[in-house]
Amino acid sequence: MSSLGLQAPRSGFGGLALDLTRDFRTVWRNGFFVAVLVITALHIGTLLWVGDFLRPWMVSMVLIEVFTFNGFFLAGVLMLLEKGENSLAALSLSPLPAGRWLRSRCLLLTFLAWLECLAVCAFLWPAGLTASLLSAAITTPLLALLGIAFTSRYRGFSEFLMPSVAVFMVLMLPLLRLAGFSQHWVFWLHPLTPGVVLLEYGDPTGVPAVTALALTLGVVWILLAYRLALTVSQHVLAWR
Amino acid sequence: MIKVDDLSYTYPSGDNPTLHGLSFAIPEGEVFGFLGPSGSGKSTAQKLITGQIQPPADTVELLGRDFTAWGRELYNDIGVCFELPSFFLKLTGRENLDYFASLYPRLRSDRAEVIKLLGLEDALDQPVAEYSKGMMTRLGLIRALQHQPRLLFLDEPTSGLDPASSARVQDLIRRERSRGVTIFLTTHDMLTADALCDRLAFLIHGAISCVGSPRTLKQENGKDQVKVVYESDDGAEELLVDLKGLGQDARFQDVLRRRSILSIHSQEATLSEVFIRQTGVALE
Numbered sequence: 001m002s003s004l005g006l007q008a009p010r011s012g013f014g015g016l017a018l019d020l021t022r023d024f025r026t027v028w029r030n031g032f033f034v035a036v037l038v039i040t041a042l043h044i045g046t047l048l049w050v051g052d053f054l055r056p057w058m059v060s061m062v063l064i065e066v067f068t069f070n071g072f073f074l075a076g077v078l079m080l081l082e083k084g085e086n087s088l089a090a091l092s093l094s095p096l097p098a099g100r101w102l103r104s105r106c107l108l109l110t111f112l113a114w115l116e117c118l119a120v121c122a123f124l125w126p127a128g129l130t131a132s133l134l135s136a137a138i139t140t141p142l143l144a145l146l147g148i149a150f151t152s153r154y155r156g157f158s159e160f161l162m163p164s165v166a167v168f169m170v171l172m173l174p175l176l177r178l179a180g181f182s183q184h185w186v187f188w189l190h191p192l193t194p195g196v197v198l199l200e201y202g203d204p205t206g207v208p209a210v211t212a213l214a215l216t217l218g219v220v221w222i223l224l225a226y227r228l229a230l231t232v233s234q235h236v237l238a239w240r
Numbered sequence: 241m242i243k244v245d246d247l248s249y250t251y252p253s254g255d256n257p258t259l260h261g262l263s264f265a266i267p268e269g270e271v272f273g274f275l276g277p278s279g280s281g282k283s284t285a286q287k288l289i290t291g292q293i294q295p296p297a298d299t300v301e302l303l304g305r306d307f308t309a310w311g312r313e314l315y316n317d318i319g320v321c322f323e324l325p326s327f328f329l330k331l332t333g334r335e336n337l338d339y340f341a342s343l344y345p346r347l348r349s350d351r352a353e354v355i356k357l358l359g360l361e362d363a364l365d366q367p368v369a370e371y372s373k374g375m376m377t378r379l380g381l382i383r384a385l386q387h388q389p390r391l392l393f394l395d396e397p398t399s400g401l402d403p404a405s406s407a408r409v410q411d412l413i414r415r416e417r418s419r420g421v422t423i424f425l426t427t428h429d430m431l432t433a434d435a436l437c438d439r440l441a442f443l444i445h446g447a448i449s450c451v452g453s454p455r456t457l458k459q460e461n462g463k464d465q466v467k468v469v470y471e472s473d474d475g476a477e478e479l480l481v482d483l484k485g486l487g488q489d490a491r492f493q494d495v496l497r498r499r500s501i502l503s504i505h506s507q508e509a510t511l512s513e514v515f516i517r518q519t520g521v522a523l524e
Contacts, residue, residue: 029331087328090320090322090383
């Protein structure tokens with residue numbers, strides 16, 4: 001510590017912890033936690049009015065929607081915020097590797113999704129807690145990485161909004177499985193299907209083979225999305 | 241320390257090149273000024289040299305190695321002070337400095353002194369969003385310096401500063417130069433450039449029109465004369481005398497002996513006049 005209380009340089013895991021602290025403060029002080037809290041409370045409130053017959057199905061849909069908001073949209077908005085305040089340019093001219101920035105963002109947003117899972121499941125679906133936590137773990141980082149890759153070309157929220165809605169529609173396609181429209185194998189090619197399937201079965205221990213397949217596929221999709229986000233960071237954000 | 245060789249650049253969305261064949265070299269410990277009006281390509285050049293835009297291979301060499309051969313470790317030795325604010329605005333000044341310091345392997349031992357010198361010690365716990373432009377400029381300078389870079393890129397470092405703060409920033413830049421730091425200064429402020437730079441390059445329409453030390457440029461583009469203004473019965477009169485043989489000039493001697501002198505100035509050009517003469521364009 002210097003005489004002004006400034007910290008000494010850190011790297012490795014300590015560095016990632018500092019990245020997370022910075023991200024957490026940014027999210028907290030920009031009011032995103034409050035926004036998430038309000039949205040979660042609204043969802044819980046609405047679902048409490050739904051009948052028992054529809055509730056399990058709707059809870060799964062709401063959780064996927066929540067993961068998408070937390071992952072895809074929040075990652076995009078945070079990035080636009082950093083672009084707007086120019087802090088992203090400052091980071092890209094520091095020794096910080098783009099990968100560490102991406103990992104921190106994914107961890108924070110997944111943590112946020114887990115908090116929402118806890119809240120939703122506590123009120124509406126206690127038996128589905130494990131499935132929803134696992135689903136959040138493979139879905140939120142994937143969506144966050146896709147959100148970063150997608151948003152990197154936009155400079156402002158107004159530019160990003162309309163195209164992002166179109167992407168949102170495509171991302172939601174696996175929900176058709178939940179609605180019973182189709183169980184076709186083609187859905188397994190969609191990156192969100194593993195997360196949806198985990199919610200669909202509800203109890204991961206009851207279907208170990210399906211759970212293992214979904215988790216493996218989910219991790220593969222995360223690695224692919226990580227590669228994509230890294231490439232985009234290098235080429236679009238000039239983060240070598 | 242910095243070598244730029246035939247650097248040209250056209251933005252992907254543009255039809256015409258923004259930069260045309262820039263070439264210059266900056267040795268260790270030199271303050272090199274890049275002067276030009278808005279839109280002349282100064283910022284693009286700085287972006288290419290610092291890597292905000294990937295420069296073509298074999299056009300930019302930093303610290304003895306081609307830019308494309310460097311990994312992210314290059315930034316351990318580079319400090320960049322942006323003209324526009326570039327902070328996490330909801331974080332305090334201290335949180336911003338701490339976070340960025342955590343990214344580097346070194347931290348200068350006199351950082352607290354630099355913070356005090358720039359007068360920000362009492363504002364460190366304030367969110368950066370509440371800073372004035374001048375405070376952000378000073379915070380940016382501290383951030384650029386806190387990891388002891390060997391290369392410093394400064395974009396309009398006195399922009400938005402009051403004269404006292406501007407003088408302190410200039411002192412700090414001189415101190416860094418005396419420690420051997422190489423400084424690339426982008427500005428359109430002729431006074432700052434004149435006060436700080438060892439050499440200057442004038443950039444106009446993406447090309448360098450001339451390079452030289454401020455003194456040489458002013459002498460080469462001025463008159464080798466002295467103008468004496470002295471009191472007379474009509475108020476004030478001027479006398480122009482050649483610098484060569486000034487001591488023996490009878491009129492000059494006579495004015496010095498018999499008149500009350502109001503001012504004596506050499507007739508070297510100002511940097512603004514040199515810039516206009518060299519480029520045909522005035523800086524705002």
